[in-house]
Amino acid sequence: MRRIVLFLLVAAAALCACARPAPQRKLSTVLAEERIDVPKGAAGPVAEPEVRVAAVSAPPTDFEGLPIGITPEGRPMLGSDAAQIVIHMFTDLQCPYCNRAHFQVVEWIRRHPAELQLVFFHFPLSMHQHAAQYAREAFCAAEQGRFWHVLGDLYRAGYRPVDQPTLAKRHGLDLSTFQRCVAARTTQQAIDRDLAEGNRLQVRGTPTFFVDGAQMNIVDLENLLKAKLKE
Numbered sequence: 001m002r003r004i005v006l007f008l009l010v011a012a013a014a015l016c017a018c019a020r021p022a023p024q025r026k027l028s029t030v031l032a033e034e035r036i037d038v039p040k041g042a043a044g045p046v047a048e049p050e051v052r053v054a055a056v057s058a059p060p061t062d063f064e065g066l067p068i069g070i071t072p073e074g075r076p077m078l079g080s081d082a083a084q085i086v087i088h089m090f091t092d093l094q095c096p097y098c099n100r101a102h103f104q105v106v107e108w109i110r111r112h113p114a115e116l117q118l119v120f121f122h123f124p125l126s127m128h129q130h131a132a133q134y135a136r137e138a139f140c141a142a143e144q145g146r147f148w149h150v151l152g153d154l155y156r157a158g159y160r161p162v163d164q165p166t167l168a169k170r171h172g173l174d175l176s177t178f179q180r181c182v183a184a185r186t187t188q189q190a191i192d193r194d195l196a197e198g199n200r201l202q203v204r205g206t207p208t209f210f211v212d213g214a215q216m217n218i219v220d221l222e223n224l225l226k227a228k229l230k231e
Contacts (some may be wrong), residue, residue: 023224045071063106063148066113075194077119079109083117085228087221088210090123090198093134099155101218112229120147122194123206130161133182135191137162140181146171 069077086127089104091098109116122139124131134154141150149171154162168175180188201210209221216224 018094051155057224066109068105068148068197069140071119074190076142076169077117078106078120078148079117080114082113082114085211085225086117086119088119090121090201090203090206090208090210092123092128092131092206093138093151093154094158094181095125095206096130098207098220102151102155104222108225110178110227115229116225117164121198122191123198123203123208124191124195125206126209130157130159132188132191133161136182137167137178139190140188141167141171141173142177143181144173146173146176 011170054134055143063078066078071077073176089102091103093104105118109118122135125134126132133155137152138154139149150167153167153170165175167173168178196210201215203215207218208220209216211221211224219230
């Protein structure tokens with residue numbers, strides 16, 4: 001009888017163990033691991049990542065109706081001048097994760113234009129063939145007051161160079177001024193200042209966000225905004 005009871009207890013315990021779901025990793029941990037690391041000491045471009053996230057298709061006027069401007073430090077800004085939450089975003093314009101995160105943040109600002117502000121920092125990764133060129137083109141569009149206008153096109157360009165005459169015509173840029181700016185040494189120096197700031201803050205991948213000095217990924221940012229904005 002004792003053997004039968006013991007057998008039943010062991011069988012019940014085994015059944016419970018099989019039914020117990022495996023522990024789930026936090027989504028923020030998974031996404032943090034998916035971010036592209038910044039290669040250190042690389043002599044040249046490295047291979048493209050195997051996994052590519054589908055780019056988000058959005059109209060180039062996704063920012064319309066929102067306040068835009070330039071911070072005192074000269075960086076593009078979207079949202080309220082008196083925002084209670086300022087989001088600093090370090091991004092690579094060829095990074096598909098940045099593409100998705102950008103339009104997600106813009107949507108949050110659209111829902112809370114008085115409470116949020118986005119400040120843009122360039123952080124092109126050397127592993128992306130066109131990222132540095134996209135950054136220069138975005139910077140030079142900003143010089144003509146058209147930064148947010150061209151940003152959607154540059155994100156969607158993905159793994160191809162953009163056609164500058166088409167870009168200029170579409171967004172009302174003076175082409176010769178734009179092309180001189182893209183080629184100028186001072187433009188690359190401006191991008192390098194953003195890179196230096198990111199390195200100082202120990203940015204290790206893109207996109208990376210800072211709110212009140214705290215570094216976070218897109219999931220952490222979403223959780224913070226939901227808590228603070230009572231969504």
